[in-house]
Amino acid sequence: MTLKDRGGDAPVLECRSVERRFSGIVALNGIDMCIERGEIFGLVGPNGCGKTTLTNAITGFYPPQRGRILLNGRDITGLAPHYVATLGVARTFQNLALFNGMSVLDNILLGRHIHMKPSVGRTALYWWLARGDETLNRAAVEDVIDFLQLEGVRDELVDGIPIGLKKRVELARALAAEPSFLILDEPMAGMNQEEKEYMARFILDARDERNVTVLLIEHHMDVITGICDRMLALNYGEMIGSGVPADVVADPRVVEAYIGGAHATR
Amino acid sequence: MLFRQAGIFHTDYSADRALFPIPADRWMIGSLLLLALAAPLYMNTLYLSSYLLPWLVWTAGALGLNLILGWAGQFHLGYAAVMGIGAYAAVHASRAGIPWEIAIVLAGITAAVIGSVFAFAALRVKGLYLALSTLALQFVMDWTISHVPAISGGTQATLQAPDIRLLGWAVTSDAGLYYVALVWCVLVTSFMLNLRRTALGRALVAVREKDYAAAVIGVNSFYFKLVAFATSSFIGGVTGAILVGTFYHAVTPEQFSVDVSIQALAMVIVGGLGSIIGSYFGAAFILLMPGVMNSFISWAATKFGFSLGIETLAHLPQAFYGALIIGFLLIEPLGLGKIYNNIRDYLLVWPFGYTKK
Numbered sequence: 001m002t003l004k005d006r007g008g009d010a011p012v013l014e015c016r017s018v019e020r021r022f023s024g025i026v027a028l029n030g031i032d033m034c035i036e037r038g039e040i041f042g043l044v045g046p047n048g049c050g051k052t053t054l055t056n057a058i059t060g061f062y063p064p065q066r067g068r069i070l071l072n073g074r075d076i077t078g079l080a081p082h083y084v085a086t087l088g089v090a091r092t093f094q095n096l097a098l099f100n101g102m103s104v105l106d107n108i109l110l111g112r113h114i115h116m117k118p119s120v121g122r123t124a125l126y127w128w129l130a131r132g133d134e135t136l137n138r139a140a141v142e143d144v145i146d147f148l149q150l151e152g153v154r155d156e157l158v159d160g161i162p163i164g165l166k167k168r169v170e171l172a173r174a175l176a177a178e179p180s181f182l183i184l185d186e187p188m189a190g191m192n193q194e195e196k197e198y199m200a201r202f203i204l205d206a207r208d209e210r211n212v213t214v215l216l217i218e219h220h221m222d223v224i225t226g227i228c229d230r231m232l233a234l235n236y237g238e239m240i241g242s243g244v245p246a247d248v249v250a251d252p253r254v255v256e257a258y259i260g261g262a263h264a265t266r
Numbered sequence: 267m268l269f270r271q272a273g274i275f276h277t278d279y280s281a282d283r284a285l286f287p288i289p290a291d292r293w294m295i296g297s298l299l300l301l302a303l304a305a306p307l308y309m310n311t312l313y314l315s316s317y318l319l320p321w322l323v324w325t326a327g328a329l330g331l332n333l334i335l336g337w338a339g340q341f342h343l344g345y346a347a348v349m350g351i352g353a354y355a356a357v358h359a360s361r362a363g364i365p366w367e368i369a370i371v372l373a374g375i376t377a378a379v380i381g382s383v384f385a386f387a388a389l390r391v392k393g394l395y396l397a398l399s400t401l402a403l404q405f406v407m408d409w410t411i412s413h414v415p416a417i418s419g420g421t422q423a424t425l426q427a428p429d430i431r432l433l434g435w436a437v438t439s440d441a442g443l444y445y446v447a448l449v450w451c452v453l454v455t456s457f458m459l460n461l462r463r464t465a466l467g468r469a470l471v472a473v474r475e476k477d478y479a480a481a482v483i484g485v486n487s488f489y490f491k492l493v494a495f496a497t498s499s500f501i502g503g504v505t506g507a508i509l510v511g512t513f514y515h516a517v518t519p520e521q522f523s524v525d526v527s528i529q530a531l532a533m534v535i536v537g538g539l540g541s542i543i544g545s546y547f548g549a550a551f552i553l554l555m556p557g558v559m560n561s562f563i564s565w566a567a568t569k570f571g572f573s574l575g576i577e578t579l580a581h582l583p584q585a586f587y588g589a590l591i592i593g594f595l596l597i598e599p600l601g602l603g604k605i606y607n608n609i610r611d612y613l614l615v616w617p618f619g620y621t622k623k
């Protein structure tokens with residue numbers, strides 16, 4: 001699939017004056033964001049500034065009370081999360097959301113859900129109706145396992161593997177869906193330097209080899225400036241800077257939010 | 267039995283996903299199936315029709331309940347009612363002259379429709395409330411069956427079930443009835459085994475584990491819960507019909523009362539949530555338990571010289587189920603099936619226990 005096939009010239013994601021409140025708290029206020037095809041777009045800001053809330057607004061968990069969200073030019077505001085997923089949006093969670101009690105392999109296979117046709121009939125008549133499909137999707141999953149170097153833990157229960165690997169499995173599950181747009185919510189939180197470098201490499205490769213556009217939420221400025229094409233900085237639910245990382249990090253408002261806020265405490 | 271994994275390499279994905287990838291397991295399942303098929307040859311009819319047959323039918327029922335409880339993670343306190351719907355539907359259908367093979371399918375469909383209409387309303391609530399509304403299903407069914415003579419068959423409330431006829435042949439011998447139960451149990455078991463390796467089973471587990479994470483990969487939780495309710499009700503309905511057709515030969519409301527729902531729940535939980543082999547163990551355990559317990563109590567009564575009222579004796583098994591359910595939920599939610607797996611995993615590497623599987 002070429003880049004062009006995935007929706008023409010419209011931006012992959014566009015937020016137009018998105019606003020979200022939680023009983024009085026304004027978590028997002030007038031957010032405008034436009035992510036172009038093939039970009040790695042950074043979203044930064046101190047803790048509690050609304051980054052995860054924006055992700056939840058896009059994926060349908062907390063629809064915005066005002067404003068519109070467009071995916072490849074199509075209005076997706078307020079659609080149910082499972083439906084947004086079928087439109088090619090995948091995400092990972094800041095606090096892991098893997099399915100315990102299942103193997104790493106089954107977790108990643110679940111990422112293929114939207115490409116499969118689960119039904120009672122296919123389950124009952126597995127040998128005739130499901131085996132071929134299961135095998136094809138398994139091959140697609142093995143491809144992702146190779147890509148993220150997860151061969152060693154394929155058959156392990158996901159409950160027992162280290163946190164760094166869990167984050168990678170969650171990325172694998174998201175990539176297995178072959179999304180056109182991928183949201184990563186602090187994928188490097190809790191990782192050491194080496195793991196962070198691996199993750200950064202995987203994100204770049206995912207964009208280059210698997211044609212995904214990425215919205216990367218990160219706490220660490222160095223990662224953002226290192227791999228993002230453009231970025232947006234938030235503070236208390238407001239936009240305080242957007243553009244090319246070099247410019248944004250030099251913006252006095254961003255510097256102040258960071259020096260006065262989370263950066264000092266980290 | 268020596269299980270061995272060493273030296274077995276799968277060379278394609280479907281072999282890796284075979285039902286029993288380890289040859290020792292295949293041999294064991296094959297031998298058990300042969301033993302089951304030959305049972306009427308070597309087993310006396312009393313054991314065949316009063317132990318083996320109800321065990322197989324109840325195992326199928328427990329597996330159906332395990333689908334909703336162990337896979338989809340939704341509590342169901344009215345499973346006996348669902349079985350009862352199937353039983354009454356099948357008896358009425360075959361009394362109306364509908365061939366039995368079709369009657370049991372109708373039984374399954376009726377149970378699935380009523381069960382999922384009910385779930386449709388109940389699934390708007392979660393957890394405890396859902397459990398309570400399935401209990402309501404039980405009471406609504408109890409009431410309806412006993413207050414509508416057209417269903418219960420009048421004041422005597424016992425409705426004779428016509429003999430089973432398959433493709434025009436009357437199945438009346440003990441062996442014949444046993445084979446009906448065996449076939450159904452094998453069918454349900456193979457469905458559940460397939461559930462472990464298909465997209466449907468994975469989606470159900472996803473819904474059970476984390477509904478928001480399920481949504482984010484495109485799983486519509488409501489839809490899959492409904493599918494789980496419908497499928498498990500279908501299995502329950504057919505099982506109820508087969509239980510009456512092969513074992514009770516007549517249907518009364520008490521066969522599917524709330525006590526029986528609790529008993530079914532105990533089978534699944536004692537056997538292990540989500541465990542297929544566990545449902546076999548759980549059903550056997552719960553069916554044999556009252557008998558064993560009664561003989562134990564009468565032995566203890568004579569030995570230590572106390573006497574228990576008939577009422578107390580009748581309620582003891584119920585109390586014991588309750589204690590068992592709580593005990594297993596607290597200590598080993600994976601039940602007897604888990605204990606079996608531990609032993610199997612140990613044997614898999616025996617005598618080299620220090621190697622990790």
Ligand SMILES: Nc1ncnc2c1ncn2[C@@H]1O[C@H](COP(=O)(O)OP(=O)(O)O)[C@@H](O)[C@H]1O
Nearest residue numbers: 022025027045046047048049050051052053054
């Ligand atoms: N479900 C919710 N209910 C109430 N308030 C919420 C909810 N989710 C987020 N918030 C509030 O919205 C603000 C932004 O939170 P969040 O998006 O999680 O921040 P970030 O991800 O940038 O650290 C916080 O003040 C938080 O308390």
Ligand SMILES: [Mg+2]
Nearest residue numbers: 051052053094
């Ligand atoms: Mg966050």
